[in-house]
Amino acid sequence: MRARDLLCPKPGGLYCAPGDFFIDPVRQVKRALITHGHSDHARPGHGSVLATRETLDIMAIRCGEDFAGSTQAARFGETLTVNGVSVTFHPAGHVLGSAQIAVECGGIRIVASGDYKRQPDATCAAFVPIPCDVFITEATFGLPVFRHPPDTEEISRILTSARQFPERSHLIGAYALGKAQRVIRLLRDAGYHETIYIHGALAKLCEYYESRGVALGDLQPATVETGSKADFSGAIVVGTPSAFVDRWARRFPDPIACYASGWMRIRQRAKQLGVELPLIISDHADWDELTETITETGAGEVWVTHGREEALVRWCELSGISARPLHLVGYEDEGD
Numbered sequence: 212m213r214a215r216d217l218l219c220p221k222p223g224g225l226y227c228a229p230g231d232f233f234i235d236p237v238r239q240v241k242r243a244l245i246t247h248g249h250s251d252h253a254r255p256g257h258g259s260v261l262a263t264r265e266t267l268d269i270m271a272i273r274c275g276e277d278f279a280g281s282t283q284a285a286r287f288g289e290t291l292t293v294n295g296v297s298v299t300f301h302p303a304g305h306v307l308g309s310a311q312i313a314v315e316c317g318g319i320r321i322v323a324s325g326d327y328k329r330q331p332d333a334t335c336a337a338f339v340p341i342p343c344d345v346f347i348t349e350a351t352f353g354l355p356v357f358r359h360p361p362d363t364e365e366i367s368r369i370l371t372s373a374r375q376f377p378e379r380s381h382l383i384g385a386y387a388l389g390k391a392q393r394v395i396r397l398l399r400d401a402g403y404h405e406t407i408y409i410h411g412a413l414a415k416l417c418e419y420y421e422s423r424g425v426a427l428g429d430l431q432p433a434t435v436e437t438g439s440k441a442d443f444s445g446a447i448v449v450g451t452p453s454a455f456v457d458r459w460a461r462r463f464p465d466p467i468a469c470y471a472s473g474w475m476r477i478r479q480r481a482k483q484l485g486v487e488l489p490l491i492i493s494d495h496a497d498w499d500e501l502t503e504t505i506t507e508t509g510a511g512e513v514w515v516t517h518g519r520e521e522a523l524v525r526w527c528e529l530s531g532i533s534a535r536p537l538h539l540v541g542y543e544d545e546g547d
């Protein structure tokens with residue numbers, strides 16, 4: 212069997228013909244295997260969904276309990292058979308429950324890594340490199356210019372600013388699934404034990420992370436109904452990036468706009484968004500992590516998807532690894 216007979220790109224997503232399933236389909240399909248809960252990967256309305264327990268729970272929180280006809284939970288490292296094809300979920304280190312999916316049939320192993328990162332993250336299981344014949348990698352930050360500094364350094368910048376401007380509030384934009392919880396956890400690990408105020412859109416997911424053993428400390432709602440401006444003097448507030456442009460953001464005293472994203476490496480992007488304190492904290496692999504991971508898997512062939520594919524394909528070719536872009540459409544990660 213050739214690799215492309217085992218998995219191939221279709222308009223609906225990555226399709227496994229012998230197993231008759233899709234991985235992270237962008238259209239409604241009969242059988243879906245889902246790597247993680249971000250909305251561009253985990254869409255409602257499939258006949259059946261196979262994913263980790265956490266991803267299934269996150270989908271239920273975000274899309275409603277009836278998000279699929281039926282569900283099955285996959286445990287990390289446990290091999291399941293789907294129509295004669297072996298599938299094994301392994302941690303991807305991206306957000307809680309995020310998985311790479313190893314698909315194996317006819318002596319060929321392909322690993323679809325979904326979104327991943329290699330920086331340590333206390334809010335999810337660490338990425339494990341899986342030896343394979345074909346490695347499918349994302350390329351969100353697939354350019355040598357993207358190098359993420361240690362997240363602890365970025366967090367210490369915010370704490371320094373909070374000490375410097377005790378009367379001002381610090382408003383951190385962070386994606387609701389993964390990034391927000393990671394930022395909160397990093398603040399706690401850096402010794403910040405004050406109440407952290409959160410936008411309502413984060414509440415359920417923060418509660419869920421807590422229920423899975425990720426301690427986030429004292430969180431209080433920062434809703435329009437509660438509190439006056441003075442209450443938030445010196446406070447750290449975490450909200451979704453979209454909340455920045457909302458009436459919601461204007462209630463805080465002299466706020467310092469912070470934004471936690473890999474895109475903050477691009478100063479112009481931070482400026483355009485009106486971000487005063489950019490935090491380069493990403494849930495995606497940077498250039499070094501991408502190239503090191505490709506090498507570690509030992510894959511003879513690499514398929515590159517969603518992002519800046521060309522540079523990574525070129526790097527593989529120069530390293531003697533055959534590579535091609537997959538040109539899958541419909542993925543614009545909500546958790547960069």
Ligand SMILES: [Zn+2]
Pocket residue numbers: 247249305326544545546
């Ligand atoms: Zn993602």
